[in-house]
Amino acid sequence: MLSGRSRKGIWSCAPLVEEWACLGRSQADRVSSLKRNKEAGRKRRVRLAGPRERCVKKNGPEAVRTKFKAVTVAVLQRISVAMAQLIRRNLRFSKAFSLSFRMMASHQGKSDVPHTYETLKVTQARDKVLHVELNRPEKRNAMNQAFWREMVECFNKIAQDSDCHAVVLSGAGKVFTAGIDLMDMGGVTLQQSGDDPARIAWNVRKKILEYQETFNVLEKCPKPVIVAFHGACIGGGVDLITACDIRYCTQDAFIQVKEVDIGLAADVGTLQRLPRIIGNQSLVNELTFTARKMMSEEAQSSGLVSRVFENKEAMLEGAFEVASEIASKSPLAVQGSKVNLVYSRNHSVPEGLNYMATWNMSMLQTEDLMKSAMAAMEKKTPRDVVYSKL
């Protein structure tokens, strides 16, 4: 169907077309049509001088030819504008429903963003799912300077990668992580420069904010991050898992808010996020002040993890399955949900609802809504739908 605009584009040519037809019609045509009218009994005088002839008589044949040419060009221009509008509309339509399928089928959700790191390994686990591994197993994935930097680089890239819809984060080797690299800790405090204690303190603060960013990027990245941890998850490891969206662990896993044992207060997220996750301030306080281990069973009963698996292999398989399920859905819906979940956790219910309403006043205009609703009506799943890249 033509839009009002397209119609206008086409129909605004009508007067020009009439004029063009009049100029282009041959005298013989007019004579034969008038003869036909005569035969039909209508007494009419054959009028041999039409507008073109009168025009020729008045302005000369050259002027008529010039006008004929100008009108023809104008008509063709207007028709081509109207056609372009139609083609654009049709292309958008077919792109949404079929062309995009062919285009995406050739790409199949494989990320081509390069990820090369010292401490992380990034692989394609499933369609549109990346697997990020902490990859310093010989040092129990202790968090050194390179790690703090590379996490930011990695998750900022993932945030921009439209071929990645979900991430699974795990640790290579014997344990998930031993927390901060104790051999490397001087980087936070000792290496800070400044001409007086205030300036040194200023720079220490700057460094801590940088360290916080290492885990903030997990939250800022709109793609859901499933963390799957096994064995030890100590100190900085707890800061890390609390910034993820979904937490799974193995039966042998434990967490330890170990900071007090090395003489510091946890400062990169645990104290802020853990109480909100498990909703039990008393338990958080106990874990923090004592640095005792919390084993997998308690991690599940307290709500820190939502699933416990028998071993790492089963856990990764389960995590990839869930990530793949998430990745098959509308990225606009999933990522919009993450942004709003994070926002709402940090705000009151009325503030969260207000933000949501403002968010959806534009997002409800997505084609994903119609595509998903149609799939549901046809008893299909989002896996049968091809969503445009985001």
Ligand SMILES: CC/C=C\C=C\CC(=O)SCCNC(=O)CCNC(=O)[C@H](O)C(C)(C)COP(=O)(O)OP(=O)(O)OC[C@H]1O[C@@H](n2cnc3c(N)ncnc32)[C@H](O)[C@@H]1OP(=O)(O)O
């Ligand atoms: C701004 C500040 C930001 C963040 C602050 C975070 C604070 C914290 O993270 S506090 C937590 C500090 N971590 C620890 O106290 C854990 C120490 N490690 C262990 O307890 C154990 O290593 C283990 C994790 C339980 C694993 O035990 P095991 O499997 O027996 O391995 P090990 O033989 O002990 O270690 C193997 C290898 O790894 C090195 N290593 C282990 N942990 C760390 C670490 N945290 N930092 C640096 N290196 C570590 C260990 O030295 C061994 O290395 P070798 O070269 O083979 O000797």
